[in-house]
Amino acid sequence: MTTRSGRKTSGSLAVKELSKETWNDFEAVMGTNGGARGCWCMHWRLSTSEWMEGKGDGNKKTMKRLSQRDPAPGVVVYRDDEPVAWCSLGSRDQFPRLERSPLLSELDDKPVCSIACIYVQKEHRGDGLLSDILDAVCKHAASQGYKIAEGYPIEPGKGKRAGADTAMTGIASAFLDAGFSEVARPRGDRPIMRRELRAKK
Known part of the structure; x- marks a missing residue:
């Protein structure tokens, strides 16, 4: 498979x-820091004060409780049976902080699968996996009945790199390579992107 930019997957x-x-x-993907600064991927699920209070072990315990519920809070991504990434996804209402965000507010009443966070294990960054991860995650979302996947990536300026805190939602170019299209741009560096999903027949 070759992406839109001509890169082989x-x-x-x-x-x-x-x-x-x-x-x-x-745990292996997130590392001892739980991703960025003890987040354990609770950023969009908690208020700022709750997140700060639980930073580290508290956030980890909360995510562990969520992992035992239905629907699952996200998926672990594997390459050759090795865990290489994590993706937090689900309906927008599973992410209260996202729902309250004035920057990333709901565009319309279409039900979407929000891809809220993508975290690639440190050892696998730079492997060119991100667009492949998004493609695999979209196929999973389609299998769960979703019709639209929605992402909130960062688009760093020319010659700039996104920091750990902003890159957690993904990079816009990888979304484009994975078949997403821009549907809104609430800020210069922050497009909102969607991909229509089709379930396997």
């Missing part, structure tokens, strides 16, 4: 929902 990836069985793999 890195091959087939598999996704598994976060659960008791995949928790250790999730």
Whole structure:
């Protein structure tokens, strides 16, 4: 498979929902810091004060509780059975902080699968996996009945790199490579992007 930009993809990836069985793999991807600054991917699920209070072990415990519920809070992404990334996804109402965001406010009443966070394990950054991860995640979302995937990536200025805190939502060029289109741009560096999904027949 070749992306729109002509880059060859890195091959087939598999996704598994976060659960008791995949928790250790999730931990392996997130590392000892739990992603960026002890987040454990609770940024969009908690208020700022709740997030700060739980920073580190508290956020980790909250995510572990969510991992035992239905729907799962996201998926672990594997390459050759090795966990390489994490993606937090689900309906927008699963992310209260996203719902309250004046920057990333709801565009319309269409139900979407929000791709709220993408975290690639440190050892695999630079492998060109991000667009492949998005493609695999979209296929999973389609299998769960979603018709539209929505992302909130950052688009760094020319010659600039996104920091860990802003890159957590993904990079716009990777979304384009994965078949997303820009539908809004509430700020110069912050497009909102969507991809229509089709379930496998």
